[in-house]
Structures are given as structure tokens and as C-alpha cells.
Amino acid sequence: MKLKEIYSDKKSKTVISFEVFPPADENKKLLDEINILKQYNPEFTSLTYGAGGKGGKSFELLQQIKALDINVMPHFTCITSSKESITSALIKIEQSGIENILALRGDIPDTEIHKHFDFNYANELVSFIREKTNLSIGVAGYPEGHIESPDLYSDIQNLKKKVSAGADVIFTQLFFDNNKFFNYIDILRNEGINIPVVAGIMPIISEKQIQKMTSMAKITVPAVIKENIEKYKNDSKSLREFGIDYATKQCIELIKHSVAGLHFFTLNKAYSTSKILDNIKGEKWKI
Numbered sequence: 602m603k604l605k606e607i608y609s610d611k612k613s614k615t616v617i618s619f620e621v622f623p624p625a626d627e628n629k630k631l632l633d634e635i636n637i638l639k640q641y642n643p644e645f646t647s648l649t650y651g652a653g654g655k656g657g658k659s660f661e662l663l664q665q666i667k668a669l670d671i672n673v674m675p676h677f678t679c680i681t682s683s684k685e686s687i688t689s690a691l692i693k694i695e696q697s698g699i700e701n702i703l704a705l706r707g708d709i710p711d712t713e714i715h716k717h718f719d720f721n722y723a724n725e726l727v728s729f730i731r732e733k734t735n736l737s738i739g740v741a742g743y744p745e746g747h748i749e750s751p752d753l754y755s756d757i758q759n760l761k762k763k764v765s766a767g768a769d770v771i772f773t774q775l776f777f778d779n780n781k782f783f784n785y786i787d788i789l790r791n792e793g794i795n796i797p798v799v800a801g802i803m804p805i806i807s808e809k810q811i812q813k814m815t816s817m818a819k820i821t822v823p824a825v826i827k828e829n830i831e832k833y834k835n836d837s838k839s840l841r842e843f844g845i846d847y848a849t850k851q852c853i854e855l856i857k858h859s860v861a862g863l864h865f866f867t868l869n870k871a872y873s874t875s876k877i878l879d880n881i882k883g884e885k886w887k888i
């Protein structure tokens with residue numbers, strides 16, 4: 602099913618979806634975790650893509666996830682790729698029966714190797730995909746602004762370009778403060794961006810994970826999270842349980858505000874995401 606249909610206004614349920622990444626080791630462990638998550642009936646599972654163009658392994662894994670009878674959405678970055686390579690990858694994706702794609706620019710690599718880009722920004726990739734395929738297109742959104750953007754407003758002006766180019770749905774960067782998300786939606790709607798906005802949820806698992814995420818992106822970490830990271834610095838199980846509890850509360854509030862969807866950054870582990878989904882079982886319906 603296409604993103605457009607999945608997030609159609611006629612659906613009364615908050616859409617649940619998962620994100621996984623190609624593992625460094627064998628795929629089997631990840632496929633086992635995806636199988637555990639399958640019981641929660643996700644509308645789809647998305648697979649991240651290396652900005653350096655590590656597409657080979659991704660395509661094999663996409664097929665393996667699809668073979669589990671799961672609707673799969675590849676992420677796709679363009680900053681280090683040529684039009685030719687993107688065209689052949691898109692043909693391969695469409696021919697395999699995949700209907701959706703998350704169109705991204707990707708992070709600019711440090712190396713000097715990729716000097717000649719065919720694509721500078723994600724809006725150019727969105728136009729290209731729209732022109733060449735029938736895929737339904739998701740794009741990234743940043744409730745606190747993209748890290749390269751001077752401010753949230755100018756980032757939203759650039760988001761508009763992706764929407765005008767044909768994006769169907771916006772998937773947000775993870776956030777820990779729901780008010781940032783609600784504020785973002787208000788601004789988007791005021792700016793005339795009316796497509797569904799899906800909330801990115803990442804359960805807290807470790808201090809290292811939070812440090813990594815916040816070094817790469819503008820993400821406010823509320824004091825209560827900092828306090829609990831400190832409190833449980835030698836007790837990873839308790840920190841993980843705190844993370845489940847925190848994300849559960851976040852999700853319940855988002856559902857109450859009729860969020861279009863919750864997209865879980867699972868970090869390739871079923872445990873925390875499945876506990877959160879158990880906790881919000883009774884809350885899944887929009888009110």
C-alpha cells in the first residue's frame with residue numbers, strides 16, 4: 602500500500618511503522634527482531650541507507666524483509682550518487698514491487714571524493730523520483746530545525762520545496778519534547794504545508810546513543826532525561842525501562858493530539874518498541 606493511502610484521513614487509527622538499519626553482522630538476527638515486531642501489525646518497516654551509497658546489502662535486506670510479508674520502505678540518499686546510478690536503483694526498487702521511498706539528501710561526506718554532485722538537496726531527488734516513478738514519497742522533517750539551517754523558519758521554507766516537488770508524507774527527526782513537535786505542526790500548517798507529519802520516536806537505550814544523536818542533530822534533551830541518564834549510568838536495564846516509560850508517555854500524548862503516525866527508530870531491537878506498543882495498546886485509536 603502506498604504512503605498516501607496509509608496516511609489517508611479516512612483512517613481512524615494512528616499508523617504504526619518501524620525503522621531498522623542494515624546490520625554490521627548477519628541479517629538473520631535483525632530479521633528475527635522484525636518478526637517479533639510483526640505481531641504489532643506495522644503498516645510498513647523502513648530500512649535506512651548509507652550516505653556513502655552502500656546500497657548492495659540494503660537491496661538484499663529489503664527483499665528479505667519483504668519476504669516476511671512486510672510492506673517495506675527504503676530510505677534513499679542522493680548526495681553522493683549520479684543520476685544514472687539513481688535511475689537504475691529506482692528501476693530495481695519499483696520492479697521488485699516496492700511502492701514507497703523516503704527521499705533524502707544524506708549527510709555531506711567529509712571526503713573530497715564526491716565533488717561533483719548531480720543532486721544538491723532532497724527536493725531535487727523528490728522531483729526526479731516523481732518524474733521517473735510511481736513511488737509514493739516520504740521526506741525528512743526537523744521539528745527543531747536541521748543542523749545546517751540557521752533557524753527553524755528557513756528550514757521550513759526548504760521543506761516546502763520538497764512538498765511542492767511531490768512529497769506525500771513528512772517523517773520527523775526524533776524528538777523528546779512533544780511541544781517541539783506540536784509547535785512544528787502549527788508552523789507547517791500556517792505555512793500551507795498540509796501533508797501528514799509522522800512523529801519519529803526513539804526509545805532511550807543508553808547514554809552513548811543519546812550523545813551520538815544529539816551531536817548529529819538539533820534535539821533538546823529535557824532535564825528529566827539527563828537526570829535519569831545520570832541516575833542509571835551503571836544500570837543499563839533501569840535506564841532502558843525509564844526509556845520505555847518516557848516514550849510511552851510521549852506516544853500517549855501524541856495519539857491524543859491525533860498524530861498521523863508513530864515511526865519507531867527501533868535500533869534493530871524489538872524489546873523497547875514492543876513494550877511501548879503493549880503499553881499504548883488501548884490508546885491506538887484517534888479521539
Ligand code: FAD
Pocket residue numbers: 648649650651652676677678704705706707708709721722723724741742747748749750755756757759760762763772773774775801
Ligand atoms: P534536505 O531536505 O536537502 O535539507 C538539508 C539542508 O539543506 C537543510 O538544512 C535544509 O534547510 C537545506 N536545504 C534544503 N533544500 C534546500 C534548497 N533547495 N536550497 C537551499 N537549502 C536547502 N541519512 C542517511 O544517510 N540515511 C538514512 O537512511 C537516513 N534516514 C533518515 C530518516 C529520517 C526520518 C530523518 C529525519 C533523517 C534521516 N537521515 C538519513 C538523515 C539525513 O540524511 C540528514 O539529516 C541530512 O543532513 C539531510 O537530509 P534531508 O533529506 O533532510 O536534506
